[in-house]
C-alpha cells in the first residue's frame with residue numbers, strides 16, 4: 001500500500017486520480033486551492049484526506065506536505081503533480097499577473113512539491129513522481145503561450161529530476177493529456193471541440209479516467225526501470 005499525495009484532487013483529472021488510487025486500496029491525500037465543497041465531496045466518496053493549499057506558495061506547500069505526512073501516517077511514497085490552470089488569450093494582451101499565475105501554479109508549484117517530497121523518498125530510497133503535462137507542452141497552442149511554456153517546462157523538470165533522483169530509487173515521469181472532458185475546457189464552444197475531435201486519430205475527447213490509467217502505470221512498484229519518460233494520453237493528437 002502506497003501513501004499518495006495528489007495536487008488538484010478536488011475536480012476533473014485530479015478527482016479521477018484520487019478515486020483510482022483509493023479504489024486500489026492506497027492511502028490518499030490531495031491538495032486543492034479553494035473549492036472546499038468539491039474537495040469534501042471527493043473526500044466523502046473516497047476516504048481520501050483533503051488539504052487546502054495554494055501550491056504557488058512555497059510556504060503553504062511546505063506545511064501541506066507536513067500535514068499530508070502526519071495524516072497519511074508517513075511521508076508520501078507517490079507524488080502526483082496534477083494541479084494546473086490555463087489562460088486563453090493573445091500573448092500580447094497578457095498581464096504580468098496573468099503570466100505569473102500560470103507559471104507559479106503549473107511549474108513552480110510542481111517544483112515546490114517535488115522539493116518538499118523528495119527528502120523522505122531519498123531517505124527511504126524509494127519513490128514515484130508523476131507530473132501532469134499537456135500535449136500543448138510538446139506542440140504549443142496558439143493563444144496559450146504561458147500554459148504551453150509551463151507544460152514544456154515540466155518536460156525538463158521531469159527528465160532532469162529523473163537523472164538526479166534515479167540513484168535514490170525514485171522514478172520521475174510525465175503524462176501529457178490531450179483534450180480531456182473537465183471544467184478546464186468549459187469555455188470551449190461545440191465547434192472548437194468538434195474541430196479538435198476531427199484532428200484526433202481516436203476520434204473522441206479523452207476522459208479523466210484515461211489519464212488515471214497512465215498515471216497508475218508509472219506509479220506502480222513494478223515500473224522501477226521506467227523513468228524520465230513522457231507519455232501522451234491524447235488519442236494520437238500530437239503524433
Ligand code: NDP
Pocket residue numbers: 007008009010011012013014031032033034035036038053054055056082083084085105109132133134135176177178179180181182183184185
Ligand atoms: P480542473 O480545472 O478541472 O481542476 C484543476 C484542479 O487544480 C482543481 O482541483 C483546483 O483546485 C486545482 N488547483 C488549481 N490551482 C491550484 C493552486 N494554485 N493550488 C492548488 N490547487 C490548485 O483541471 P483539469 O482536471 O482539467 O486539469 C488537471 C491537470 O491536467 C492540469 O495540470 C491541466 O493543465 C492538465 N491537463 C488538462 C487537460 C484537459 O483537457 N482538461 C489537457 C491537458 C492537460 P480548486 O477546485 O480548489 O480550484
